[in-house]
Amino acid sequence: MEAKVVKINGPVVVAEGGNFVINEMVRVGNLKLIGEVIGLDDDFATIQVYEETSGMKVGEPVEGTGNLLSVVLGPGMIGSIYDGIQRPLKFVEKLSGGPFIQKGIETFPLNTHKRWKVEFLLEAGDTVNEGQIYAQVKEGAIVHKLMVPCGVNNKKIVERIDKSELTVKDYVYILEDGTKLGMYQTWPVRIPRPVKKRLPESVPLITGQRVIDTFFPIAKGGTAAIPGGFGTGKTMLQHQLAKWADADIIVYIGCGERGNEMTEVLTEFPKLQDPRTGKPLMERTILIANTSNMPVSAREASIYTGITIAEYFRDMGYNVAIMADSTSRWAEALRELSGRLEEIPAEEGYPAYLASRIAQFYERAGYAETLSGKRGSVTVIGAVSPPGGDFSEPVTTHTKRFVRCFWALDRELAYSRHYPAINWNTSYSGFIQDLRAWYGENVDEKFPEYRDKAMSILEEDGKLQSIINIMGEDVLPDSQKLVVRIAKMIKVGILQQNAYSAVDSYCPLKKQFLMLKTVMDFYEKAKEFVEKKVAMSVILKEDIVSKIMRMKEEAKTEEDIMEVYRLVQDHFKSVEEKYRE
C-alpha cells in the first residue's frame, strides 16, 4: 500500500500506510521533498521534512527510499559548500535557476564529470578487509584515500578497472562475490564510523592563538565549547581557528547562522594560505551551510552530516577539526521539532533528550587508531549562543558536562574591544596535564612552568582589581602594584591578539613562548628590585614597557623578540648599577 500524507504541521508530517523503518530517508509529497522517518505508530509514520512544506496537501504520496539518511563520501568534497543534508549549494543554484533556493531539488553530492587520476594500491588476487585503503587520488592539499566499506572482510579482488582516470561513478575493483569497490561510499549520518581503538589525546591542536595555545590548549581529538552572547566574537574566533589550526582538514558547519558569514569564508579562504602547506586554505576546507533562514530540520541534520564527513577523513589517517557554529541553533531545532511532536518538555522547552544528544555528538570526537591501522583524529569545537549571555541555560550547562575545554567569551571584554574576548578567570582546559610533556619536549621545557606562573598572576590580579575598583590603585603596596602592572602586560601584550593584523593573526608557538618568557622574566627581575625599594617608575620604564606591549605586532621574528628580551636585561642591569650608586 502506498503511503499518503494525512497531517501537516510545519516541517512535521504524518503519513499513513507504507512500510518504513526509523531514520529511513523518504520523499514526501508531489515535490518529493526529502524527509526522515522519526516515529512509527501502528500504520502511521511521523516524518521530519528537510524543506518547507507550504502548499503540500493531505493525500499526497510518500515514498520510501530503503536507505537511512546518509552522506556520500568520496573525492570532490574538499572546497565544496553543502547544505545540511549534503546538497552542493553550487549545483542547487544551477538547478534553482537563480540565487533563491527552490524546493525539492535533488542532486548528487559529488561532481560526477570530473576525472580523477587514480593510484591503485592493490592488484587482482589481493585480499581486502574493511577500512583497508585500496586506492588514492590527489585532492586539494591532501591525498584522498579510498577505503573498503565496513562489513566487507576477507574478500579477494578478481578484477581491476582498466582505466587510470576515473569519475566517481566508476568502480575500481570487483571482488570475488561480485561486490564493487567504487570511488565513493555512503554512510548513515547518525551512526559513528567505527575505529580500531581510541587513543589518549596527547598532541595539541596548534591554533596560533596565544590565549588558547599558551593558556587553554586543546588536544587533537579533543572537544571545546565557545559560549558567548552576541557580539562577543564567537564566529570571529571560529573563523580564526578554521584558518590557522594545524589540522589537515577543516569541516566548518554554519548551523543556523548568518548567510554572509558563509559568504565571507567562501570569499576569503581561497585567498588565504595555509601556513604549513602554502596551499589556499579552501583546499582543506569543507563548508556545511544551513543558515538561519534555511529549513529548520535540515539544521538539525547538518551537525551529523558534518561530523560524519570528518570521521571519514579521520579514517584515512588525517587530523580533522570541526567548527560547529552554533550548537545552540541545533539544540533549538531539536526543541522546535520536539514541540511539533508534542513531546513533554524538560527545561526551557527543550526535550529531555537534549543532554544525551549533545553527549552523542561530542563523543564522536577523539584520537584513534583507524581500521587500517593509521592514526587520525576528530577535534570538535562547538560555539554556544546562550540567550542573554546567561551561561546557566540548558545548552551551555549540558555542553559543559561533555567538553574538556571551555573558552568562555565575555561581554565586558568585548565591549572594551579586548579580542579574543576569552575570559581567563572562567575558562578552562582539561588538557593542560595531558599536554605538559608535549610542550616541554617540543617547545621549551620551561613553557608549562611559565604558563602556570602567568595564570597565578592573572588570578591574583583578579582579586586586586576588586580592591582597585573601590579604592584606586594608589592604596596598594608596590609589590601588588607590580602584579597589577604585569597582569596588564599579559592582558594587553599577550592575551589580546589582532585577527586583522598580518603579523599577529597567527602567532607561532615558539614566539608565544618567547613572549611569555620575556614578560615573566621581567616580572622576576622587577620583583627583586621592588623588594629593594627601587621606585616603580624606574623599574617600569615607559619605553621598555611599551616595547613589551608592542612586541606581538612589532617583533616579526624570533630574533626580534630576543632583541626585546636583551633590552629588558640591559634595562635591569642599568637599574642595578644605578641602585648600587
Place this chain on the structure above:
Amino acid sequence: MAVKEYTGVKKAFGPLIVLEGVKGAAYDELVEIEANGKKRLGKVITIDKDLVIIQIFEGTAQLSLPNTKVRFTGKPLEVKLSPDMLGRVFDGLGRPRDGLGEVVSSEKRDINGLPINPYSRVYPRNFIQTGISTIDALFTLIRGQKLPIFSGNGLPHNELAVQIARQSTIKEGEFVVVFAAIGLKNSDVRFILSSFEGTGASKNIISFLNLASDPVVERIATPRVALTVAEYFAFDLGYHVLVIMSDITNYCEALRELSNYRGEIPSRKGYPGYMYSDLATIYERAGIIEGKEGSLTQLPILTMPNDDITHPIPDLTGYITEGQIVLSRDLHMRGIYPPINVLSSLSRLMKDGIGEGYTREDHPNVASQLFAAYSRVQEVRSLASIIGEEELTDVDKAYLRFGESFEREFIKQDFSEDRSIEQTLDLAWKMLSYLPEEELTRVSKEQIDKYLKKVK
C-alpha cells in the same frame, strides 16, 4: 486549480478558526473568509486529515460559526509587484491605503520568499555614508547589511532612522526606502512620513502601514510583504533599497499571541521556541546577490522592553543581525542626540568596508583608538565617583576631558546636520588631541604626524 468554498465553521477562538470536512487544503495556503458582508484573509496553519486550522489576519471579531464562508484559493499570500509602487502607501497586507487604486501588474510573489543561497551571495563591503559621525566612524553601515537600532520607549529612534534614511548617500545608483510600520502609533507614522516630505526621498518611498489600531495578526505579514517588494526593487529592478522596519517588538508580541492561541509550548518569557528561526526569515532577506545590481539593506528598529538588552527580542535579533546600534537613556537624559551607546553598539561588517579605498586610510585605527579611549573613560569615571576627581592622575583627568568632549562634540549632532566622512574623522582626531600622545597606542606614528598636527 479549482477554488473550493465551504460554509460553516466548527470552532473560532482568538484569531483562529477550525473547519471540518475539508478536502485538498494545502499547508500555508491563502483563504478568504466572508462574514457579515466583509472579507478577511487568512492562511492554513495546520492540516489533520479533513480538519483544518486557519489563522485570520484580521481576527475573528463578530464572526458567527454557521454564517461564515471560507474560500480556499490554492495559493499562498502573494503581493503584486510593479515599478509604479514608488511613492505609494499600502496597508499591512499590501492593499492600497492611499486611495490611488490597485497596483496593476501580472507579477505576483509569495510573501514568504525563498532563502538566498549562501553560495550566491556577495560579501557586502560598500560603505554607506549616513552623515552621522558615531555611525560612520564607529558602526559603519554597509550596503546589504542588516543593522538594527535597539531602542527604548521614549528614545529618539524614529528621528535617527529618518536621519539615516534622508542623509544616506551612496556613491552611485538610485536609492529606494521601503518603510514597514508594524503596530506603530499614528503619531509616529505621521512623523516619519512627514519628515520625508519636501526631500528628494519622498517619491522614492514605499510604505506599508500596520498601525497600533490595526489587526494584530496582520503584523506577522507586514514585514514579509514589505521585504517581498524590497527584494523586487533590489534584485529585479536593480535599486539600492533601504528597508526600515519599526517596531520589531510589536511583531514579536503578535507572534507570541498567536503561538499562545495555538497552544504551543513556550520558551523564554512566553515567546515561541521558533522565534529565532522566524526572525531569521525576515532579517536574512538582506544582502547582495552575485550578478544582481541592487542591494537590500535593513534598518530594523526595536524597543527593548524595560531597556533590557538580554530580553529575548533584542537578544535573538542580535544573534541574527550584523551588529546593533544601541541607544542610551543616560545620554538622552543629558540632552545628547543621537544618544548612541558606543560601547555596546557594533557593526560586524565594517571591518571590510572601511580604510584605504573605502573611507580613509586612518579609519580602522582611529575607530579602534576611540573605542579603547572611551572604554577607559568609563573606568576613570567610576573611579572618580568614588575617590573624587581631584585624586585622579593627570592622564586620568585627560581621559575625563576627552570623554566629555567626545560626547558633547562628536556623538552629539543636530537632527539635520550631515557630516562627511572626512569631517567625521578629522573631528575624531580633534577629540584624540585631548589625550597625551603616548596614550594613542592604536594609531601609527605616521598617522599621528599626518592627522593630529592638522587639527591641533
